[in-house]
Amino acid sequence: MFQFILRRMLWTIPVIFVVSALTFVLMHSVPGSPFTRERALPAAIQKNLEAKYHLNDPLWKQYGDYMWGFIRLDFGPSIAYRARTVNEILAQQWPVTMTLGAVAFVFAACLGIPLGILSAVKQNTLIDHSSMVVAMLGVSIPSIALGPFLIWIFALKLKWLPVATWGTPAHIVLPALTLSTFYLSRFARITRASMLQVTREEYIVTARAKGVRESVVNLKHAFRNALIPVTTIAGPAFADILTGSLVVEQIFGIPGIGKYYVTSIANRDYPVIMATTLIFALLIIFMNLLVDISYALLDPRIRYN
């Protein structure tokens, strides 16, 4: 197990290398520079600015310098916001995105999985059919359609919750719901399917034959084994929820990293683009590692070596 974790951590190195190199090359191949404005800057000033941010160095050197800084957790200065470093910007925006993402993920898992269990236990009843139709709706309505609907109902008509922006816990509810609905429904559907499959296994029949109580059979024998396919999508779910906040932050005007990312690309704010992409990638790798570890914990038959 320890060896497995170590190997996976070493694997991060080539991944980060490729992701960073690809991002670096792509963003530098986009025409325009951070100093392209409606009114061109005087040539001398532009030259000085470029010198200050080392934009005249050969690309490989810029890349090397950036990565050397990245390893030491120094993400460099922001080019678009001269007075701030990327570290300061990230420290301000990441917590927002992470909070939103975490709340959405908890919504999805804590509502979706029980819904799936309930549907499976009450298979082919009204409860099952109606929750599966709701889950089907949930995977079909995209956030850009759901967000406006929720705002219209809960903020504009009922006036229960704020329309947009960020600040109090009440501000989190609508964007987190918007962000979580897709995976809430996927969790419900997969949990149900997986529960139904496990229920046909012989050890479930045995448990019932032994006279184990139905609730214990469902939760202890069936659910624990049914959870494995569910964890498989937990990693991608977290990644998708985080990157999905890119769009949801636009809808709700939330000052998180996703909204900032799109602006940074428009501004050609190279250090911000690099840092954001790399942190996203690192988080995804980390979540996938967590998923793999939780497999082993859930299913002692799975061994890594």
Place this chain on the structure above:
Amino acid sequence: MARRKAQSGERTSDKPRSLGRDAMHRLLKNRAAVAGGAILLVIVLAAVFADFVAPYSITEGKIRDNYAGPSASHPLGCDFMGRDMLSRLIYGARISLAAGLIGALTAFVIGVTFGLIAGFFGGKTDNIMMRFVDIMYSFPTLLLIILLMVFFKSSFSISGVAEGGFRGALSNIDRAMGGMFFIFLGIGLTSWLGMARLVRGMVLSVRGKEYVEAARAVGTPRSKILLRHVLPNVLGPAIVAQALQIPGFILYEAFLSFIGLGVNPPTPSWGMMLSEGYVAMRSHFHLVLWPALAISITLFAFNFLGDGVRDAFDPRQTRR
């Protein structure tokens, strides 16, 4: 519901049925899937015959119709430029379906080729190619698409106005398609990884089959084994798997157009209509309502049909 119709629908002849026909039979018995398919058919027809179905121009509106609500002449109202919503929705179906289908096709071609080569040649080639796929899996797809779209849009669409050669040609194609071309490319270039893994896995299992060994034994050239024996056996499941991904591709287009990196205005994409209407949502909700419904219904239909297709091809997993 399947059980009830089983007797009446069953064919009585002893002729063996092919897997495909068998699956089709199961699919037709699934009411939800049939309903999804029917809705989809209507949307496809509307998209194909948009020029005849759409009552108004999608680019020109009357100023006095700005934000007009539903009326006899404009059943779904008009947008912020007085353009007929219904007509724009109908043309929007064309954009969404094209993004879904052509995006899926691009990713399919790249993924199948990649997986076929990796699986068939095996060894070091396979190792290097699949490690590359593993690495790319950790790249957040949406971020990569955004980067690619910015790259395409500003290198080809905006600055490459009067350029000749390859760049000019690409930029002209994209402009002629209202900004669609780069969406296809962006989706295709980022979404082939899963397909490559799937195809490689299937190639590995087919490669060990006796008929491939027999073909090799009689001296069939490798290229012919690959195209005549391996490819056809891989293609079917790959097509089904890719068809199930289409809603995802439709979503990418809508997301990109929503954040302003998709189609160029005035091309009416549902994602773009949502972002345009969103600004005026407080007072004119119908600007958001119709495109939101359109995309949700389309995805709903796709998902129902997709579920049915998957169940039909894999009856062991039937959940109804």
